[in-house]
Amino acid sequence: MSTGAGKAPAYWFGGAVPWHAWMLSRIYGAAIALRMRLFRIGLLRRVRVGKPVLVVGNLIAGGSGKTPLTIAVVERLRAAGWKPGVATRGYGRADAGTARWVERDTDPTLGGDEPVLIARRTHAKVRADRDRVAAARALIAAGCDIVVCDDGLQHYRLQRDVEIEVIDGRRRYGNGELLPAGPLREPVERARSCDFHVLNLGGDDGVEAGFGEWPMRLVADQAYPLLGGRPSALTSFAGQRVHAVAGIGDPERFFAMLRGFGIAVVPHAFADHHRYSADDLQFGSDLPVLVTEKDAVKCAGLASDRYFSVPVRGELSEAFWVALLDRVGRLR
Secondary structure, three states: OOOOOOOOOHHHHOOOOOHHHHHHHHHHHHHHHHHHHHHHHOOOOOEOOOOOEEEEEOOEOOOOOHHHHHHHHHHHHHHOOOOEEEEEOOOOOOOOOOOEEEOOOOOHHHHOHHHHHHHHHHOOEEEEOOOHHHHHHHHHHOOOOEEEEEOOOOOOOEOOOEEEEEEEOOOOOOOOOEOOOOOEOOOHHHHHHOOEEEEEEEOOOOOOOOOOEEEEEEEOOEEEEOOOOOOEEHHHHOOOEEEEEEOOOOHHHHHHHHHOOOOEEEEEEOOOOOOOOHHHHOOOOOOOEEEEHHHHHHHHHHOOOOEEEEOOEEEOOHHHHHHHHHHHHOOO
16 A cells, blocks of 8 residues: 555545545554564564664654654764664655665656655765665665664564654644555554654644654755755745745645745645656746755756755754664664
Protein backbone atom coordinates (compact mmCIF):
# COMPACT_ATOMS: atom_id res chain seq x y z
CA MET A 1 0.00 0.00 0.00
CA SER A 2 1.53 3.31 -1.01
CA THR A 3 2.42 5.75 1.75
CA GLY A 4 4.20 8.33 -0.34
CA ALA A 5 3.20 10.95 -2.87
CA GLY A 6 -0.32 11.96 -3.63
CA LYS A 7 -3.00 14.20 -2.21
CA ALA A 8 -4.30 13.04 1.16
CA PRO A 9 -8.05 12.37 1.33
CA ALA A 10 -9.87 15.07 3.30
CA TYR A 11 -11.38 12.51 5.67
CA TRP A 12 -7.93 11.60 6.98
CA PHE A 13 -8.07 14.78 9.04
CA GLY A 14 -11.79 14.97 9.81
CA GLY A 15 -15.14 13.85 8.44
CA ALA A 16 -16.82 10.57 7.65
CA VAL A 17 -14.63 7.70 6.44
CA PRO A 18 -16.01 5.74 3.44
CA TRP A 19 -16.98 2.21 4.42
CA HIS A 20 -14.65 0.60 1.87
CA ALA A 21 -11.67 2.54 3.23
CA TRP A 22 -12.61 1.53 6.76
CA MET A 23 -12.78 -2.15 5.77
CA LEU A 24 -9.46 -2.03 3.93
CA SER A 25 -7.82 -0.41 6.94
CA ARG A 26 -8.82 -3.41 9.06
CA ILE A 27 -7.15 -5.75 6.59
CA TYR A 28 -4.08 -3.51 6.50
CA GLY A 29 -4.00 -3.41 10.31
CA ALA A 30 -4.12 -7.19 10.53
CA ALA A 31 -1.23 -7.46 8.08
CA ILE A 32 0.81 -4.92 10.06
CA ALA A 33 0.13 -6.77 13.34
CA LEU A 34 1.18 -10.10 11.80
CA ARG A 35 4.38 -8.65 10.40
CA MET A 36 5.32 -7.05 13.73
CA ARG A 37 4.66 -10.35 15.53
CA LEU A 38 6.85 -12.28 13.09
CA PHE A 39 9.73 -9.92 13.81
CA ARG A 40 9.06 -10.11 17.54
CA ILE A 41 9.23 -13.91 17.67
CA GLY A 42 12.17 -14.09 15.28
CA LEU A 43 10.59 -15.71 12.24
CA LEU A 44 11.49 -12.55 10.37
CA ARG A 45 15.09 -11.62 11.12
CA ARG A 46 16.52 -8.25 12.06
CA VAL A 47 20.00 -7.54 10.74
CA ARG A 48 22.73 -5.68 12.60
CA VAL A 49 25.30 -3.94 10.41
CA GLY A 50 28.11 -3.47 12.95
CA LYS A 51 27.78 0.30 13.40
CA PRO A 52 25.14 2.44 15.15
CA VAL A 53 21.93 3.05 13.22
CA LEU A 54 19.68 6.05 13.90
CA VAL A 55 16.27 6.23 12.22
CA VAL A 56 14.34 9.45 11.62
CA GLY A 57 10.77 8.52 10.73
CA ASN A 58 7.08 9.08 11.29
CA LEU A 59 3.85 7.16 11.67
CA ILE A 60 1.74 9.01 9.13
CA ALA A 61 1.90 8.86 5.35
CA GLY A 62 3.43 11.89 3.71
CA GLY A 63 5.70 14.59 5.02
CA SER A 64 6.07 15.63 8.63
CA GLY A 65 9.48 17.30 8.65
CA LYS A 66 11.78 14.28 8.51
CA THR A 67 14.22 15.70 5.97
CA PRO A 68 15.03 18.98 7.79
CA LEU A 69 15.58 16.98 10.97
CA THR A 70 17.74 14.44 9.16
CA ILE A 71 19.92 17.27 7.84
CA ALA A 72 20.21 18.80 11.31
CA VAL A 73 21.07 15.40 12.86
CA VAL A 74 23.79 14.72 10.27
CA GLU A 75 25.34 18.15 10.85
CA ARG A 76 25.33 17.72 14.64
CA LEU A 77 26.80 14.24 14.47
CA ARG A 78 29.62 15.45 12.26
CA ALA A 79 30.32 18.34 14.63
CA ALA A 80 30.54 15.78 17.45
CA GLY A 81 33.22 13.82 15.60
CA TRP A 82 31.14 11.16 13.84
CA LYS A 83 31.27 10.30 10.13
CA PRO A 84 27.57 9.98 9.32
CA GLY A 85 26.11 8.55 6.15
CA VAL A 86 22.47 8.67 5.08
CA ALA A 87 20.46 5.64 3.97
CA THR A 88 17.26 6.40 2.11
CA ARG A 89 14.79 4.72 -0.19
CA GLY A 90 14.64 7.79 -2.42
CA TYR A 91 10.89 7.74 -2.90
CA GLY A 92 9.67 8.58 -6.41
CA ARG A 93 12.99 8.11 -8.19
CA ALA A 94 13.14 6.43 -11.56
CA ASP A 95 14.57 2.91 -11.70
CA ALA A 96 13.90 2.57 -7.96
CA GLY A 97 15.18 -1.01 -8.00
CA THR A 98 18.73 0.18 -8.66
CA ALA A 99 20.88 1.15 -5.68
CA ARG A 100 22.64 4.46 -6.25
CA TRP A 101 25.09 6.84 -4.64
CA VAL A 102 23.48 10.27 -4.54
CA GLU A 103 25.61 13.39 -4.82
CA ARG A 104 24.81 17.08 -4.96
CA ASP A 105 24.74 17.08 -8.78
CA THR A 106 22.79 13.81 -9.20
CA ASP A 107 19.71 14.13 -11.39
CA PRO A 108 16.80 14.14 -8.89
CA THR A 109 14.82 11.97 -11.29
CA LEU A 110 17.38 9.24 -10.67
CA GLY A 111 18.40 10.02 -7.12
CA GLY A 112 15.14 11.32 -5.65
CA ASP A 113 14.41 14.90 -4.60
CA GLU A 114 15.02 14.44 -0.86
CA PRO A 115 18.30 12.46 -1.22
CA VAL A 116 19.69 15.11 -3.60
CA LEU A 117 18.65 17.85 -1.17
CA ILE A 118 20.33 16.03 1.74
CA ALA A 119 23.52 15.54 -0.29
CA ARG A 120 23.61 19.23 -1.21
CA ARG A 121 23.01 20.48 2.30
CA THR A 122 25.19 18.06 4.28
CA HIS A 123 27.89 16.89 1.81
CA ALA A 124 27.50 13.51 3.52
CA LYS A 125 27.55 10.18 1.72
CA VAL A 126 23.98 9.34 0.67
CA ARG A 127 22.91 5.90 -0.50
CA ALA A 128 19.50 5.37 -2.11
CA ASP A 129 18.34 1.76 -1.97
CA ARG A 130 15.01 0.06 -1.31
CA ASP A 131 17.00 -2.42 0.80
CA ARG A 132 18.13 -0.31 3.72
CA VAL A 133 20.32 -3.09 5.11
CA ALA A 134 22.28 -3.04 1.85
CA ALA A 135 22.38 0.76 1.93
CA ALA A 136 23.73 0.76 5.50
CA ARG A 137 26.40 -1.79 4.63
CA ALA A 138 27.48 0.25 1.60
CA LEU A 139 27.81 3.38 3.75
CA ILE A 140 29.89 1.57 6.35
CA ALA A 141 32.13 0.11 3.64
CA ALA A 142 32.60 3.68 2.37
CA GLY A 143 33.93 4.80 5.75
CA CYS A 144 30.84 5.96 7.66
CA ASP A 145 30.76 5.11 11.38
CA ILE A 146 27.06 5.83 11.95
CA VAL A 147 24.07 5.36 9.64
CA VAL A 148 21.19 7.86 9.64
CA CYS A 149 18.04 6.58 7.96
CA ASP A 150 15.85 9.23 6.37
CA ASP A 151 12.49 7.53 6.91
CA GLY A 152 12.47 3.80 7.53
CA LEU A 153 10.72 3.59 10.89
CA GLN A 154 8.71 0.70 9.42
CA HIS A 155 11.73 -1.01 7.82
CA TYR A 156 12.19 -3.48 10.69
CA ARG A 157 14.70 -5.71 8.95
CA LEU A 158 17.43 -3.14 9.66
CA GLN A 159 18.14 -3.30 13.40
CA ARG A 160 18.30 0.22 14.78
CA ASP A 161 19.79 1.66 17.96
CA VAL A 162 17.93 4.98 18.16
CA GLU A 163 14.50 5.89 16.76
CA ILE A 164 13.29 9.47 16.39
CA GLU A 165 9.61 9.95 15.61
CA VAL A 166 8.73 13.20 13.85
CA ILE A 167 5.20 14.48 14.48
CA ASP A 168 3.42 17.08 12.36
CA GLY A 169 2.41 19.72 14.90
CA ARG A 170 -0.55 20.92 12.84
CA ARG A 171 -2.00 17.58 11.71
CA ARG A 172 -0.55 15.17 14.29
CA TYR A 173 -2.10 11.70 13.68
CA GLY A 174 -5.13 12.93 11.76
CA ASN A 175 -8.24 10.90 12.55
CA GLY A 176 -6.15 8.17 14.20
CA GLU A 177 -7.08 5.50 11.65
CA LEU A 178 -4.76 3.22 9.69
CA LEU A 179 -4.35 3.48 5.91
CA PRO A 180 -6.45 3.96 3.85
CA ALA A 181 -9.12 5.10 6.32
CA GLY A 182 -6.60 7.47 7.89
CA PRO A 183 -2.99 8.57 7.50
CA LEU A 184 -1.37 6.09 9.90
CA ARG A 185 1.17 3.59 8.60
CA GLU A 186 1.17 1.90 12.02
CA PRO A 187 -0.99 2.16 15.14
CA VAL A 188 -0.39 5.21 17.34
CA GLU A 189 0.82 2.86 20.10
CA ARG A 190 3.93 2.16 18.00
CA ALA A 191 5.24 5.60 19.00
CA ARG A 192 5.81 4.42 22.57
CA SER A 193 8.81 2.37 21.48
CA CYS A 194 10.56 5.38 19.88
CA ASP A 195 13.40 6.96 21.83
CA PHE A 196 12.70 10.59 20.91
CA HIS A 197 9.57 12.40 19.76
CA VAL A 198 10.17 15.61 17.80
CA LEU A 199 7.16 17.88 17.24
CA ASN A 200 7.50 19.86 14.02
CA LEU A 201 6.00 23.26 14.75
CA GLY A 202 6.86 24.63 11.32
CA GLY A 203 6.99 28.37 11.88
CA ASP A 204 3.93 28.39 14.15
CA ASP A 205 4.76 29.39 17.71
CA GLY A 206 1.11 28.83 18.67
CA VAL A 207 1.52 25.03 18.63
CA GLU A 208 2.57 23.59 21.98
CA ALA A 209 4.62 20.44 22.52
CA GLY A 210 3.17 17.77 24.77
CA PHE A 211 4.89 15.79 27.50
CA GLY A 212 7.95 14.00 26.17
CA GLU A 213 7.96 15.93 22.88
CA TRP A 214 10.88 18.04 21.68
CA PRO A 215 9.71 21.08 19.66
CA MET A 216 11.37 21.82 16.33
CA ARG A 217 10.88 25.08 14.45
CA LEU A 218 11.46 25.35 10.72
CA VAL A 219 13.25 28.62 10.14
CA ALA A 220 13.63 30.41 6.80
CA ASP A 221 15.09 33.84 6.18
CA GLN A 222 16.67 33.83 2.71
CA ALA A 223 15.57 33.28 -0.90
CA TYR A 224 18.21 32.00 -3.33
CA PRO A 225 17.95 32.56 -7.11
CA LEU A 226 17.60 29.22 -8.84
CA LEU A 227 19.89 30.38 -11.65
CA GLY A 228 22.59 31.49 -9.20
CA GLY A 229 23.49 34.79 -7.62
CA ARG A 230 23.28 36.46 -4.26
CA PRO A 231 20.38 35.57 -1.95
CA SER A 232 17.71 38.06 -0.94
CA ALA A 233 16.18 38.38 2.50
CA LEU A 234 12.64 37.00 2.58
CA THR A 235 11.60 40.28 4.16
CA SER A 236 12.41 41.97 0.83
CA PHE A 237 9.31 40.28 -0.64
CA ALA A 238 6.99 41.69 2.03
CA GLY A 239 4.02 43.51 0.53
CA GLN A 240 4.53 41.83 -2.87
CA ARG A 241 2.42 39.22 -4.63
CA VAL A 242 4.36 36.08 -5.48
CA HIS A 243 3.63 32.67 -6.92
CA ALA A 244 4.45 30.07 -4.26
CA VAL A 245 5.13 26.49 -5.39
CA ALA A 246 5.11 23.55 -2.99
CA GLY A 247 5.11 19.84 -3.83
CA ILE A 248 5.57 18.60 -0.27
CA GLY A 249 3.52 16.67 2.25
CA ASP A 250 1.82 19.78 3.64
CA PRO A 251 2.02 22.66 1.11
CA GLU A 252 -0.06 24.94 3.32
CA ARG A 253 2.78 25.04 5.84
CA PHE A 254 5.05 26.64 3.23
CA PHE A 255 2.38 29.12 2.16
CA ALA A 256 1.64 30.08 5.77
CA MET A 257 5.33 30.61 6.45
CA LEU A 258 5.58 33.05 3.54
CA ARG A 259 2.45 34.89 4.66
CA GLY A 260 4.12 35.31 8.02
CA PHE A 261 6.64 37.55 6.28
CA GLY A 262 3.85 39.74 4.93
CA ILE A 263 4.11 38.20 1.46
CA ALA A 264 0.91 38.01 -0.62
CA VAL A 265 0.90 34.38 -1.73
CA VAL A 266 -0.66 33.01 -4.90
CA PRO A 267 -0.49 29.33 -3.91
CA HIS A 268 0.31 26.45 -6.27
CA ALA A 269 0.15 23.13 -4.40
CA PHE A 270 1.34 19.88 -5.99
CA ALA A 271 1.51 16.31 -4.75
CA ASP A 272 4.49 15.31 -2.66
CA HIS A 273 7.49 14.36 -4.86
CA HIS A 274 5.77 15.81 -7.94
CA ARG A 275 7.83 15.73 -11.15
CA TYR A 276 7.54 19.15 -12.72
CA SER A 277 7.06 19.97 -16.37
CA ALA A 278 7.18 23.35 -18.06
CA ASP A 279 3.37 23.41 -18.21
CA ASP A 280 3.15 23.14 -14.42
CA LEU A 281 4.97 26.43 -14.08
CA GLN A 282 2.96 28.49 -16.54
CA PHE A 283 1.20 30.93 -14.22
CA GLY A 284 0.16 33.65 -16.66
CA SER A 285 1.99 36.51 -14.92
CA ASP A 286 5.55 37.63 -14.29
CA LEU A 287 5.44 37.68 -10.50
CA PRO A 288 8.40 36.32 -8.53
CA VAL A 289 8.17 32.57 -7.91
CA LEU A 290 9.18 31.18 -4.51
CA VAL A 291 9.60 27.40 -4.28
CA THR A 292 10.52 25.02 -1.49
CA GLU A 293 14.11 23.84 -1.46
CA LYS A 294 12.93 20.29 -2.15
CA ASP A 295 11.09 21.46 -5.27
CA ALA A 296 13.99 23.66 -6.32
CA VAL A 297 16.21 20.65 -7.06
CA LYS A 298 13.66 19.59 -9.70
CA CYS A 299 12.73 23.02 -11.08
CA ALA A 300 16.17 24.47 -11.79
CA GLY A 301 16.13 23.39 -15.45
CA LEU A 302 12.70 25.01 -15.95
CA ALA A 303 13.38 28.25 -14.09
CA SER A 304 13.99 31.83 -15.12
CA ASP A 305 15.56 34.66 -13.13
CA ARG A 306 12.20 35.16 -11.36
CA TYR A 307 12.56 31.87 -9.46
CA PHE A 308 13.87 31.63 -5.90
CA SER A 309 14.46 28.67 -3.58
CA VAL A 310 13.49 29.10 0.07
CA PRO A 311 15.50 26.70 2.27
CA VAL A 312 14.43 25.93 5.83
CA ARG A 313 16.50 24.66 8.73
CA GLY A 314 15.29 22.70 11.70
CA GLU A 315 16.06 24.33 15.05
CA LEU A 316 15.79 22.42 18.32
CA SER A 317 16.85 23.20 21.87
CA GLU A 318 20.39 22.46 23.01
CA ALA A 319 18.86 20.13 25.59
CA PHE A 320 17.64 17.90 22.78
CA TRP A 321 21.08 17.72 21.19
CA VAL A 322 22.73 16.98 24.52
CA ALA A 323 20.27 14.12 25.12
CA LEU A 324 20.63 12.71 21.60
CA LEU A 325 24.42 12.93 21.46
CA ASP A 326 24.68 11.38 24.91
CA ARG A 327 22.51 8.48 23.77
CA VAL A 328 24.47 8.03 20.56
CA GLY A 329 27.80 8.48 22.32
CA ARG A 330 27.12 5.43 24.49
CA LEU A 331 26.94 3.36 21.28
CA ARG A 332 30.62 3.86 20.56
